[in-house]
Amino acid sequence: xxxxxxxxxxxxxxxxxxxxxxxxxxxxxxxxxxxxxxxxxxxxxxxxxxxxxxxxxxxxxxxxxxxxxxxxxxxxxxxxxxxxxxxxxxxxxxxxxxxxxxxxxxxxxxxxxxxxxxxxxxxxxxxxxxxxxxxxxxxxxxxxxxxxxxxxxxxxxxxxxxxxxxxxxxxxxxxxxxxxxxxxxxxxxxxxxxxxxxxxxxxxxxxxxxxxxxxxxxxxxxxxxxxxxxxxxxxxxxxxxxxxxxxxxxxxxxxxxxxxxxxxxxxxxxxxxxxxxxxxxxxxxxxxxxxxxxxxxxxxxxxxxxxxxxxxxxxxxxxxxxxxxxxxxxxxxxxxxxx
Amino acid sequence: xxxxxxxxxxxxxxxxxxxxxxxxxxxxxxxxxxxxxxxxxxxxxxxxxxxxxxxxxxxxxxxxxxxxxxxxxxxxxxxxxxxxxxxxxxxxxxxxxxxxxxxxxxxxxxxxxxxxxxxxxxxxxxxxxxxxxxxxxxxxxxxxxxxxxxxxxxxxxxxxxxxxxxxxxxxxxxxxxxxxxxxxxxxxxxxxxxxxxxxxxxxxxxxxxxxxxxxxxxxxxxxxxxxxxxxxxxxxxxxxxxxxxxxxxxxxxxxxxxxxxxxxxxxxxxxxxxxxxxxxxxxxxxxxxxxxxxxxxxxxxxxxxxxxxxxxxxxxxxxxxxxxxxxxxxxxxxxxxxx
Numbered sequence: 001x002x003x004x005x006x007x008x009x010x011x012x013x014x015x016x017x018x019x020x021x022x023x024x025x026x027x028x029x030x031x032x033x034x035x036x037x038x039x040x041x042x043x044x045x046x047x048x049x050x051x052x053x054x055x056x057x058x059x060x061x062x063x064x065x066x067x068x069x070x071x072x073x074x075x076x077x078x079x080x081x082x083x084x085x086x087x088x089x090x091x092x093x094x095x096x097x098x099x100x101x102x103x104x105x106x107x108x109x110x111x112x113x114x115x116x117x118x119x120x121x122x123x124x125x126x127x128x129x130x131x132x133x134x135x136x137x138x139x140x141x142x143x144x145x146x147x148x149x150x151x152x153x154x155x156x157x158x159x160x161x162x163x164x165x166x167x168x169x170x171x172x173x174x175x176x177x178x179x180x181x182x183x184x185x186x187x188x189x190x191x192x193x194x195x196x197x198x199x200x201x202x203x204x205x206x207x208x209x210x211x212x213x214x215x216x217x218x219x220x221x222x223x224x225x226x227x228x229x230x231x232x233x234x235x236x237x238x239x240x241x242x243x244x245x246x247x248x249x250x251x252x253x254x255x256x257x258x259x260x261x262x263x264x265x266x267x268x269x270x271x272x273x274x275x276x277x278x279x280x281x282x283x284x285x286x287x288x289x290x291x292x293x294x295x296x297x298x299x300x301x302x303x304x305x306x307x308x309x310x311x312x313x314x315x316x317x318x319x320x321x322x323x324x325x326x327x328x329x330x331x332x333x334x335x336x337x338x339x
Numbered sequence: 340x341x342x343x344x345x346x347x348x349x350x351x352x353x354x355x356x357x358x359x360x361x362x363x364x365x366x367x368x369x370x371x372x373x374x375x376x377x378x379x380x381x382x383x384x385x386x387x388x389x390x391x392x393x394x395x396x397x398x399x400x401x402x403x404x405x406x407x408x409x410x411x412x413x414x415x416x417x418x419x420x421x422x423x424x425x426x427x428x429x430x431x432x433x434x435x436x437x438x439x440x441x442x443x444x445x446x447x448x449x450x451x452x453x454x455x456x457x458x459x460x461x462x463x464x465x466x467x468x469x470x471x472x473x474x475x476x477x478x479x480x481x482x483x484x485x486x487x488x489x490x491x492x493x494x495x496x497x498x499x500x501x502x503x504x505x506x507x508x509x510x511x512x513x514x515x516x517x518x519x520x521x522x523x524x525x526x527x528x529x530x531x532x533x534x535x536x537x538x539x540x541x542x543x544x545x546x547x548x549x550x551x552x553x554x555x556x557x558x559x560x561x562x563x564x565x566x567x568x569x570x571x572x573x574x575x576x577x578x579x580x581x582x583x584x585x586x587x588x589x590x591x592x593x594x595x596x597x598x599x600x601x602x603x604x605x606x607x608x609x610x611x612x613x614x615x616x617x618x619x620x621x622x623x624x625x626x627x628x629x630x631x632x633x634x635x636x637x638x639x640x641x642x643x644x645x646x647x648x649x650x651x652x653x654x655x656x657x658x659x660x661x662x663x664x665x666x667x668x669x670x671x672x673x674x675x676x677x678x
Contacts, residue, residue, distance in 0.1 A: 012444070012467050019448025023428055023461035036463035038428050040482070042381055050430035050478050051466050058470060089362055089377050091389035093476045098663075105351070109358025122362035124375035127390050128351050130663075131397060131472055137432045139389050139478035143379070324437075324469075 004031055004224050006313040008320045009213075028151045032225060034082035034210055035142070037149060045149055047142040049079035054135035059326055061177055061263060065104045065134065067186045069111025072136035074193055075212055077119045078266035081194040082210040084150050084202025085142025090116060092126035095135040108136060119193045144202060150270075154206040155226040159271040159297040164197045166292070167215045168236075168244030171261030175247050178326055183247040191265040196287050201270045204280035208270035213316075215259040218269045219303055220312025229300035236305070239292045241265070256307075256337030257330065260315050271297055343370055343563050345652040347659045348552075367490045371564060373421035373549055374481070376488060384488055386481040388418035393474035398665055400516055400602060404443045404473065406525045408450025411475035413532055414551055416458045417605035420533040421549040423489050423541025424481025429455060431465035434474040447475060458532045483541060489609075493545040494565040498610040498636040503536045505631070506554045507575075507583030510600030514586050517665050522586040530604040535626050540609045543619035547609035552655075554598040557608045558642055559651025568639035575644070578631045580604070595646075595676030596669065599654050610636055 004010040010031060017030040027037035027045065035049035053062075053072040062068045073090065080087060092112060096104050105128075116123055121140075169184075169191055176184040194210075201208050207226060211218045215236075223230045236255035240248065244258040272280050284291050295304075303310040315333070322328040343349040349370060356369040366376035366384065374388035392401070392411040401407045412429065419426055431451060435443050444467075455462055460479075508523075508530055515523040533549075540547050546565060550557045554575075562569045575594035579587065583597040611619050623630050634643075642649040654672070661667040 015441075015444060016448065016462075016465065016467070019445065020452050020455070020462045023463055026428075026461070026463055033464075036428065036430065038463060040379075040383075040427075044379075046385075046427060046480065048428060048430055048463055048478070048480055050432045050464070050476070052432040052434065052468050052476065054434055054468050054470050088379075088385060089365075089375065089387065091375065091387055091478055093389045093391040095391065095393055095474065102354075105354060106358065109355065113359050116359070122365070123355075123359045124362055124365055124377060124387055125372075125389070126355065127476075128355070129391050129393050131393050131474070133470060133472055135434065135470070135474065137389070137391065137466075137476045139387070139430055141385065141387055141480065 007316045009316065027149055028153065032153050033151045034079040035085065037083060039146060043146045044143045045146050047080055047083050047085035047144060048139065049076050050137060050139040051075040051079065052135060052137040054133060057134050061174060062186055064186055065107030066111035067189060068134060068136050069108035070115040070190060072138045073112055073115035073119065074191055074266050076138040076140035077121065077193045077195065078210045078212055080140050080142040081198035082208050082268055083144065084148065084198040085144045086199065087119065087121045087195060088141040088143060089124040090121055091139040092123050093137040094126065095129045095131040095133065097132060097134060098130050104134065119195060148202045150202040150205055150208050152207050152209045152222055152225050155222060155228055155271040155297045156206065157228055157297050157299045158274050159206050160274060160277055160293055161230055161295040161297060162270055162272060162291045162293050163239060164194050164268040164291055166239050166241040167211055167265060167267050168258030169241040170214065170263040170265040171258035172241060172244040172247050174261050174263040179330055181247055181251050183250065184243045193266060194268050197289050198268060200283045200287060201268060204276050204283060205270040205272055208268055211264040211267045211269060214261050214264040216310060216312060217262060217316050220316060222269065223301065223303060229298040229302055229304065230295060231298050231304040232295040233306065234294050239294060253334045254337045257333040260333050262319055346655045348655065366488055367492065371492050372490045373418040374424065376422060378485060382485045383482045384485050386419055386422050386424035386483060387478065388415050389476060389478040390414040390418065391474060391476040393472060396473050400513060401525055403525055404446030405450035406528060407473060407475050408447035409454040409529060411477045412451055412454035412458065413530055413605050415477040415479035416460065416532045416534065417549045417551055419479050419481040420537035421547050421607055422483065423487065423537040424483045425538065426458065426460045426534060427480040427482060428463040429460055430478040431462050432476040433465065434468045434470035434472065436471060436473060437469050443473065458534060487541045489541040489544055489547050491546050491548045491561055491564050494561060494567055494610040494636045495545065496567055496636050496638045497613050498545050499613060499616055499632055500569055500634040500636060501609055501611060501630045501632050502578060503533045503607040503630055505578050505580040506550055506604060506606050507597030508580040509553065509602040509604040510597035511580060511583040511586050513600050513602040518669055520586050520590050522589065523582045532605060533607050536628050537607060539622050539626060540607060543615050543622060544609045544611055547607055550603040550606045550608060553600050553603040555649060555651060556601060556655050559655060561608065562640065562642060568637040568641055568643065569634060570637050570643040571634040572645065573633050578633060592673045593676045596672040599672050601658055
């Protein structure tokens, strides 16, 4: 079966969908948008999204509160970027351990501030709690014209598949911090938010989603939602982030684990109808941006690559299937990449 | 000194204010609004708020996930109500322990759904994480006309002070669950959201704030922010929620601890210029609502009551000052009430 609910994460979300009622005028069904889209009374749509950073802290992926603050902002802003929204503002809810509270608040504040600055956004307000486990939850709001709404759904066979930039930076941090392969300090994990690029994509693209769960998960989800096949026709090496490429080369584990890692970054994956590609490339160029074409949308299902078909559900369920054992998860991704 | 930063909670918030930059067109300064207010491009303002429920769970105040879900929704919606917003939608981020995940998600879902239904609102989307400590963070969005914005600031000497309804339900739950005085099951803790009432207050009031941190904290904060004195001229008994009144009578601890408890409910405290009171009462009556007048705004500072002056900073800092010991905190509030 080629279904959304083959993937554990989709199952949990579908359960919420059963428990709660859907807003009657919300745009897109469950799973279909990176940020929630609801029409305002005028010709605009409000984009809203929320994202918590906690599992990454518990797993040891981020050790500096500054990284936690920075990534929490970027993760939510990236969801706004994926729907092409013009930013309005941010809210930040923090749970901070009592021990070291002041220092942690200070570190979070620096990270939140530098990420918000880079996005040209502001924290409007928030909520602060004490608790055992550091957690930062960020909500982001934006708006966009009703006629320019883009969701994860809209790809058709013949469309070209693009990424907004090199991928694998998220996997590089995981490899550095969790597998102790070195090569990327978490202070240097500062992915570029893609707000301006998303605004171009909303005008020219047929579907868009960010790579926060990794490139493979993103391609797999888009293929499932659109009922199509994504055929990647370039090698993962060819659009790997330089930090990931360096670790891949030094350690000999290759590019695949970086494309597959569930710790992604905040690039956009999107499709453009073939007839629109030239116009799109011109619009991208006008903001100084060079998107990377990586493949095509085809009839069928699943993910194809020059190295053969990729079982997206298997990869997306892997961490869950190994009981959350990150080391075993990584070992299997690396093994798969070397097959 | 009669300052905001005499209060520990205000200090933590002021620290965020030092660390982060303020949105250039945001309405109201730090501390001055229950929900963040930012102008949209038309004649409306977007109201955004975020609130996490975690400390209450850790303290044992809510033991059923259904209560956690319900209160998390009500807390954020109440902030929308305090700025008089017309609701747009909700976002929910949850951290759920791995053990019992499905049952907890189910319970949360029921609570979230029943609270959202009662508010006439919908959950647009969210984020689900696994973690040791159950936590539910809700962001809420609404809009209101630019010319009808109300904040916590605007009270003048001569204004009348109102509450939207009886207070002490939050304290009643705390007394029942933490002091084991019985009388209120958490299944019955379902405070009424005050969205419609807030929309009346935004048109006629001079300042408004909700009682989520308890009545005394709310009055104290409003007095500080407006540089005035609040003189309560009716006894706390006279507007105590029936559930609190019953526990107060049965246990002999009186009304004061219920008004002072930092576990509040979601009533609104607001001020109305004397000349506007009749018009306001008519508008309230038109929606079937009978607000309760409890006192007056005066020149000066602090809180007055028929039983004498109340040291708001002392009461608001008490839990922090006793090192978070909820039993000792309650004992001191009860002692203060019996003096």
